[in-house]
Amino acid sequence: MDSIWLALVFTGLVVLGGAAIVVSRLKLASVLFTIHSAYLGTVLFIVTGDPEGIYMHYLIAAMFLWPFLWVINRTSNYEEPPVLGAKASSIIIVLIMTVSNLFYNWDPLQSGYVSMIAMGIYGMVARRDIIKIAIGFNLIENGVHLFTIHLVTFGPQTPYIALVLDSATILLNLLVAWIIVGIYEEYKSLNSWKIARLRW
Amino acid sequence: MTFILLTLIGREVVQAGEAKLELAWINILGTVLTFRVDSLSLLFALVASLFGFLSILYSVDDMKGKAGTGRYYALMLIFTGSMLDLFLADNLLLFFYFWEVVGLCSYFLIGFDYSAESSRASVKALLITNYAGAFLLVGILLVYFLTGTLQFAEIDLRLKEPMLAAMIVSLFLVAAVAKSAQFPLHVWLPDATVAPSAVTAYLHAAAMVKAGLYLVVRSYAIFSHYLPAVSYEFAIATVGAVTLTVGTMAAWVQHDVKRVLAFHTVGQIGYIFLGIGLGTTLGVAGGLFHFLNHAFFKGLLFLCAGCLIYSTGTKKLDQMGGLFERMPLTASSMLVGALSLAGVPPFNGFASKLMIYEASLEKAMVTGGALGGVYVLYCILAMFGSGVSLATIMKVINSAFFGQLPDRLKTVKEVPATMYTPLLVLSAICLILGVAPQLALDYFVGPAVQVVVGGGVKTTIFGMVTSIGFYEATTIAALIFTPLVSGIIIYWKARPRKVSPVEAKYGIFVGGEVEKPYIDMEKVKVDAESFTFAAVQTFNRFYRFMWRGGLDRIYRTLARNFVLATRHVRWTQVGVINIYSVWVVLGAVILMVLITI
Numbered sequence: 001m002d003s004i005w006l007a008l009v010f011t012g013l014v015v016l017g018g019a020a021i022v023v024s025r026l027k028l029a030s031v032l033f034t035i036h037s038a039y040l041g042t043v044l045f046i047v048t049g050d051p052e053g054i055y056m057h058y059l060i061a062a063m064f065l066w067p068f069l070w071v072i073n074r075t076s077n078y079e080e081p082p083v084l085g086a087k088a089s090s091i092i093i094v095l096i097m098t099v100s101n102l103f104y105n106w107d108p109l110q111s112g113y114v115s116m117i118a119m120g121i122y123g124m125v126a127r128r129d130i131i132k133i134a135i136g137f138n139l140i141e142n143g144v145h146l147f148t149i150h151l152v153t154f155g156p157q158t159p160y161i162a163l164v165l166d167s168a169t170i171l172l173n174l175l176v177a178w179i180i181v182g183i184y185e186e187y188k189s190l191n192s193w194k195i196a197r198l199r200w
Numbered sequence: 201m202t203f204i205l206l207t208l209i210g211r212e213v214v215q216a217g218e219a220k221l222e223l224a225w226i227n228i229l230g231t232v233l234t235f236r237v238d239s240l241s242l243l244f245a246l247v248a249s250l251f252g253f254l255s256i257l258y259s260v261d262d263m264k265g266k267a268g269t270g271r272y273y274a275l276m277l278i279f280t281g282s283m284l285d286l287f288l289a290d291n292l293l294l295f296f297y298f299w300e301v302v303g304l305c306s307y308f309l310i311g312f313d314y315s316a317e318s319s320r321a322s323v324k325a326l327l328i329t330n331y332a333g334a335f336l337l338v339g340i341l342l343v344y345f346l347t348g349t350l351q352f353a354e355i356d357l358r359l360k361e362p363m364l365a366a367m368i369v370s371l372f373l374v375a376a377v378a379k380s381a382q383f384p385l386h387v388w389l390p391d392a393t394v395a396p397s398a399v400t401a402y403l404h405a406a407a408m409v410k411a412g413l414y415l416v417v418r419s420y421a422i423f424s425h426y427l428p429a430v431s432y433e434f435a436i437a438t439v440g441a442v443t444l445t446v447g448t449m450a451a452w453v454q455h456d457v458k459r460v461l462a463f464h465t466v467g468q469i470g471y472i473f474l475g476i477g478l479g480t481t482l483g484v485a486g487g488l489f490h491f492l493n494h495a496f497f498k499g500l501l502f503l504c505a506g507c508l509i510y511s512t513g514t515k516k517l518d519q520m521g522g523l524f525e526r527m528p529l530t531a532s533s534m535l536v537g538a539l540s541l542a543g544v545p546p547f548n549g550f551a552s553k554l555m556i557y558e559a560s561l562e563k564a565m566v567t568g569g570a571l572g573g574v575y576v577l578y579c580i581l582a583m584f585g586s587g588v589s590l591a592t593i594m595k596v597i598n599s600a601f602f603g604q605l606p607d608r609l610k611t612v613k614e615v616p617a618t619m620y621t622p623l624l625v626l627s628a629i630c631l632i633l634g635v636a637p638q639l640a641l642d643y644f645v646g647p648a649v650q651v652v653v654g655g656g657v658k659t660t661i662f663g664m665v666t667s668i669g670f671y672e673a674t675t676i677a678a679l680i681f682t683p684l685v686s687g688i689i690i691y692w693k694a695r696p697r698k699v700s701p702v703e704a705k706y707g708i709f710v711g712g713e714v715e716k717p718y719i720d721m722e723k724v725k726v727d728a729e730s731f732t733f734a735a736v737q738t739f740n741r742f743y744r745f746m747w748r749g750g751l752d753r754i755y756r757t758l759a760r761n762f763v764l765a766t767r768h769v770r771w772t773q774v775g776v777i778n779i780y781s782v783w784v785v786l787g788a789v790i791l792m793v794l795i796t797i
Contacts (some may be wrong), residue, residue: 083778124781133777194774 397506437477444470486555522605
């Protein structure tokens with residue numbers, strides 16, 4: 001019963017992350033990612049009993065939502081046309097979840113972080129909107145955090161690594177939000193293919 | 201506040217030898233991240249914190265009303281904090297981290313106003329210092345693989361392959377040469393003067409360029425006894441001697457006040473390298489003392505230059521003139537800084553330069569033979585550099601403060617109090633350290649020299665004693681100032697209260713030039729170019745070589761070959777984040793495959 005419960009919890013986590021990548025309305029995608037991040041913090045707290053997870057991930061959630069909603073209000077709520085549409089993306093995300101579960105023999109923790117990292121990479125590669133790319137990057141970071149929990153058996157230092165990664169992500173999100181507004185003011189677009197002229 | 205805290209810690213360091221803060225972190229690397237204050241790091245950190253404060257105080261009025269002040273102050277504070285952390289780091293990993301943060305902050309601050317000129321200068325600084333920083337990273341990795349630790353204190357004890365120490369310090373030296381703007385990687389520093397004045401002052405006096413110097417001194421302290429002294433020390437001394445010559449010669453013919461000072465920084469850091477490269481107690485003491493002095497007089501000169509630019513709106517010396525009466529505090533402060541830089545007694549620059557000259561001669565006597573002759577040549581170059589510095593800085597003083605006041609500068613007045621207060625503080629320090637160098641040598645430089653070479657500097661009540669001479673600075677200062685002050689008092693007391701009838705009718709007789717044409721010095725302006733005309737003629741070949749491309753040809757050839765060598769991989773740089781993500785993923789996959797194999 002416990003394992004089914006755990007599988008459900010992690011599947012919910014991965015599905016929320018995947019939905020944040022697929023949904024084309026940026027405000028909704030940001031809210032979904034925020035819920036995903038806060039959810040991860042809660043899960044980490046329940047699984048490890050370590051309050052660091054809940055503190056940092058609630059902070060990440062807040063520090064993501066606040067600047068990114070600020071950015072979206074100053075730019076556009078509609079995602080730039082992605083390389084692959086919503087249907088194809090949904091299929092790929094379901095495929096990622098299925099393959100990772102099969103590969104890790106339905107282990108919820110391992111397949112969870114692999115799915116999250118793979119979905120984050122997919123988001124960074126296949127979405128053209130910078131906000132979506134930022135969500136993809138954050139999803140990878142959350143997957144890596146879950147991975148460090150998996151590593152915790154190897155040494156006591158892993159929580160410190162997670163702490164450093166989380167702190168860096170918070171700072172990076174603030175910086176990215178600030179840069180995105182600057183890019184939009186200069187190029188009136190958030191399409192990563194159109195802003196390639198940023199090269200010096 | 202940081203300066204005060206450091207001063208308090210300094211007392212502890214002097215009494216106990218060092219103060220240490222240990223923060224256990226990623227033990228998986230077999231290392232802990234530690235901050236340590238010893239006499240050497242204290243010397244550098246005190247200067248960084250003091251200048252951080254003075255630069256920010258100066259910025260209050262200098263940056264008033266300009267766009268992006270929030271960004272400016274945030275970056276300046278990160279810059280100052282990172283410099284302090286760099287000097288206090290007791291771990292190479294931590295040191296490298298702050299080394300890069302410092303580079304990034306300077307990149308943002310040099311390109312602060314987003315103009316094409318500042319963008320180019322900032323990218324140039326970033327590229328040169330970061331590519332050279334890669335050498336530091338390789339050196340650090342080599343240290344880790346050889347010793348299994350990155351702690352400064354443990355590297356020395358665990359080094360099993362002393363032969364590789366030479367390779368490590370060579371890698372460190374390349375990084376330091378770029379960061380400290382030494383020949384031939386000095387080209388980024390003069391362009392970096394487009395940054396706001398306080399940033400330039402901080403960058404030159406206590407930050408970036410001093411980071412490289414600290415790396416040289418610290419690695420010298422760790423590795424010196426493993427190295428073939430002749431080659432390593434000789435390399436540092438040669439870099440210093442060549443740089444001081446090129447730097448001061450280049451400064452001589454500049455007409456932009458900030459570029460003059462920037463080339464002088466290149467030259468003065470050359471002096472410090474020369475002193476440290478001599479490897480003797482006197483040489484290292486001279487080098488470290490000159491570091492301290494240079495921080496004060498160069499910081500002072502850059503802030504004075506900032507005041508000139510703030511008041512006149514130009515950096516061109518040819519467009520200034522006659523400002524002494526309008527800006528007496530700035531002019532007096534700049535004169536103090538200039539005389540210190542030129543190494544005129546009794547100012548602080550003289551004391552440290554004298555130590556370097558004497559150390560060169562001492563080294564020449566000890567070494568003997570052809571190599572001894574080379575050290576004599578270095579001493580002559582150092583003295584020649586001082587002469588050139590004096591000529592250059594007199595050009596700056598003359599062009600800015602004497603001669604005719606241009607019409608557009610008639611309304612110029614002295615800068616606000618927040619801007620001239622740092623000038624007065626720094627001028628006072630330059631004078632105090634010049635009149636009583638024994639204070640700095642006893643309390644700051646001496647203990648730092650102890651850390652580097654294990655020796656000490658002998659001081660007396662009124663000065664210092666070296667192995668080949670002595671310098672009674674306080675006595676000499678008294679001898680200089682007593683007649684000077686007496687003369688001023690006599691002049692003041694004996695000045696004519698009223699004009700005599702004859703003088704009123706015919707004017708003051710000064711040699712018969714009553715009738716025109718005569719030269720009225722107050723209406724004549726010797727511009728900066730005319731001032732250096734004779735110099736350029738004398739060293740015609742050198743300057744012609746430089747103006748025709750000179751060193752630039754070497755850089756251009758290097759750049760062209762680099763572009764040719766990388767032409768097959770340029771197509772990967774498309775500027776699209778998605779494509780870069782694909783490269784990152786591919787790289788990760790290749791790494792995983794390699795690790796698995």
